[in-house]
Amino acid sequence: MLCMQVGLVVTCLAQVPQDGLKTKNISDTFLLPTRSLLLKGPFNPQTALQQLFPGKHYRLTDGKYVNEMINWECKTAKRKQYEDVNEDGLGGFPYENGVATRLLDAMDFKDSSGMQYKVISFNHSEFDADGAQVSRFTGGLLGLAKFVLTDQGWNLRMFTPAIKAYGAFSNCPTPKSLQIGVDQYAFILKSSNGPAGGPYYGSYFMIAGINGAYQQVMAAYAVELTGGEEDGVVPCTWTSTYSVPASDKKYFRDILVTTTGTASASDMDHVPKGVEAFLKGKKSVKFVEERRFVYKGPAKGYEEQLPAKVSQAK
Numbered sequence: 547m548l549c550m551q552v553g554l555v556v557t558c559l560a561q562v563p564q565d566g567l568k569t570k571n572i573s574d575t576f577l578l579p580t581r582s583l584l585l586k587g588p589f590n591p592q593t594a595l596q597q598l599f600p601g602k603h604y605r606l607t608d609g610k611y612v613n614e615m616i617n618w619e620c621k622t623a624k625r626k627q628y629e630d631v632n633e634d635g636l637g638g639f640p641y642e643n644g645v646a647t648r649l650l651d652a653m654d655f656k657d658s659s660g661m662q663y664k665v666i667s668f669n670h671s672e673f674d675a676d677g678a679q680v681s682r683f684t685g686g687l688l689g690l691a692k693f694v695l696t697d698q699g700w701n702l703r704m705f706t707p708a709i710k711a712y713g714a715f716s717n718c719p720t721p722k723s724l725q726i727g728v729d730q731y732a733f734i735l736k737s738s739n740g741p742a743g744g745p746y747y748g749s750y751f752m753i754a755g756i757n758g759a760y761q762q763v764m765a766a767y768a769v770e771l772t773g774g775e776e777d778g779v780v781p782c783t784w785t786s787t788y789s790v791p792a793s794d795k796k797y798f799r800d801i802l803v804t805t806t807g808t809a810s811a812s813d814m815d816h817v818p819k820g821v822e823a824f825l826k827g828k829k830s831v832k833f834v835e836e837r838r839f840v841y842k843g844p845a846k847g848y849e850e851q852l853p854a855k856v857s858q859a860k
Contacts (some may be wrong), residue, residue: 562606566675567617569644570601574623577640579759583702585693591652591666598668598691598705599647606677613677619644630711631737631749632683636672639687639708644673647689650720657729662695663703665723667733670708671716685711685737686718690753690760706760712737712751721753726790727797730754732763734788736770744773745781745816750788750803756844764839764848766803771816780830782809782816798841801848805835806859820856832859 601618625638670687692704721733740746748770769786784807
């Protein structure tokens with residue numbers, strides 16, 4: 547196994563076949579969001595992913611390290627450009643050189659009526675014959691699929707093969723579920739990237755199901771800042787949390803992002819707006835910022851309500 551330190555992550559390559567990994571051509575019908583799929587027996591997320599994208603399946607291992615993927619191409623599909631939060635995408639999807647699809651997570655749900663369902667998240671990256679993912683300023687293209695338990699088995703209810711690219715090194719962060727209404731869940735992830743040595747900015751992005759498809763409905767930028775110390779400069783740093791305050795809204799409740807951190811007078815380029823006044827005559831100051839996001843409909847999604855509430859912390 548070969549391991550390479552590449553900035554934010556360590557990429558490990560387990561042993562691959564001498565002639566490299568291969569792809570398999572699949573029909574463009576597999577990429578239709580309206581396709582049908584019924585899975586029998588106990589739900590296995592990796593099996594579900596292989597049914598969604600029936601390419602060549604590889605599970606490369608070396609000790610505890612596992613690199614599992616499905617490699618495929620689609621020669622008849624019309625390629626579509628999906629936004630990458632790094633503004634440095636790979637071109638149209640499915641990628642011309644092939645696609646490697648990896649399972650991110652499987653989430654379990656049960657609503658108030660007793661209906662059980664699972665949502666799997668998966669990551670697309672450009673196919674590599676060595677199974678590597680090392681494109682620093684390219685995110686991993688996220689997709690989601692929802693399966694509902696019926697008397698016949700697990701039925702595919704909602705399928706969005708590709709949404710948007712997040713993260714770095716062709717790796718999308720794993721989305722986490724967040725209840726935003728009555729029996730309504732969205733999926734939120736934190737995407738981080740930056741130049742070698744920092745600073746690294748992090749942002750929250752939220753995905754929700756609307757009109758039978760998953761789409762990004764919220765973006766909260768600069769929720770985290772780490773690294774970037776050089777030439778004796780004490781850097782600004784902060785982290786954030788998100789929450790859904792109690793509300794009488796049935797769906798799409800407000801999202802509150804709370805940021806806590808330290809602003810430094812020697813790093814004024816990164817001092818958040820509204821914190822400058824607290825720094826007068828001081829080398830550094832701790833602060834708290836609260837930002838509220840309100841849903842404005844399918845076209846606009848969540849919008850930040852300005853101005854943010856900023857206060858000095860002890």
